[in-house]
Amino acid sequence: MAKQKKSRQKKSQTRVDFTPMVDMMMLLITFFMLCTSLAKPQTMELSMPTNDKNLEDQDKSVTKASYTITIYVTADNQIHYVEGMPKYDDPTCLKKTTWGKDGIRKVLITHVTEDNTQPIQQVMLAKAKLDQKRHQNPKFTQQMYDDELRKIKAGEIDGNKIQTMTIIIKATDNASYLNVIDALDEMQICSVGKYVIDKITPDDLKLLEEAGVKE
């Protein structure tokens, strides 16, 4: 009996207190949590046109006037747009709108061209269909999705080729970077394939001034 008791005591002595180890672990975890960034920031890919002055005018693509919308991003979070080509002698062609769903996005989606089509709506519907298709089919790879999306953005919907919109974004000097990103963001949401950030010309400035817009 005496022997048994001894061995039992020995067994209970091999128990190690893990509390300090847990303390240390906690400390290390807090350190890692505070010093690291888990979420990687997002990015937008942007390709700018080249500044090469030697580019011939005929190399530039031509779009019908009603297939373009020019967005003016100005100071104090203001946004204005012109449907079609800006008429520089007529300040009333410049319309004011707001950011977000009920503002510029609605303008883009409901824009009707001279051929009585709504290209942005068509493209967005096609994209929604594609999203649904991907959702139902688990074998749909990212590569396939990207290829399809590129086709849709270029105007190839269900084998038909439609003409897509071209959006020109012009920002004044006092516009904030946030608003420029917001404008680019709308392009993403509306799946606009062709958009460009253009330099503001003296004509544009005059137009804004005549319409009483703070630049």
Place this chain on the structure above:
Amino acid sequence: MGKVKLKKQDIWIDMTPMSDVMTLLLCFFMLTSTFVKPEPVKVVTPSSVSEIKVPEKDVLNILVDKTGKVFMSMDNQIYLEQAVLEVTGNFNIDLNGAQLAAFKADPMFGTPLNVLKDYLNKEESERAKALKELGIPTDSIDGGLSEFQEWVKAARSANPDLKVALKADSDTPYKTIRNIMSELQDINENRYYLITSLKTSED
């Protein structure tokens, strides 16, 4: 009395499972996380719905703060050394070993070249303080390339697979951004990434 003693002995909590969990968490954090690079200026990025991630490697980060100060960082130390040697070579600046080591030790660089040597001679803590007031000049002298363009060009020639990522504060006036974009366009850097944070609420 005996009863009380027994009770006391019972309050022994086994910490082993807890330490197991902790180790697991610790491993998770160590493996998934990347360290935050200390930035000389505070930059709040605008948010977007874009879900493209920043490329893993070969990135040249261009940091632009509200007032238009420009800083840069490269993730690869070897290419960074090549780039700095090229730029300083172009401007006939000789960096000694200690200065070069100091340059590489900094998380971000962004000093006008004429004060680069003085800056690198300072202590590390002094440097971090001084860098806030500096920044790479983006205006060119007599129509040539600006120092900013020189840096980007050097980085590009050191690493042809380089991807340019622009990280700017949301309150930056577009004038500054346009200036930087057109400087990049001038040296045929037409593709770049704009770093944003993810938009959480859909409006």
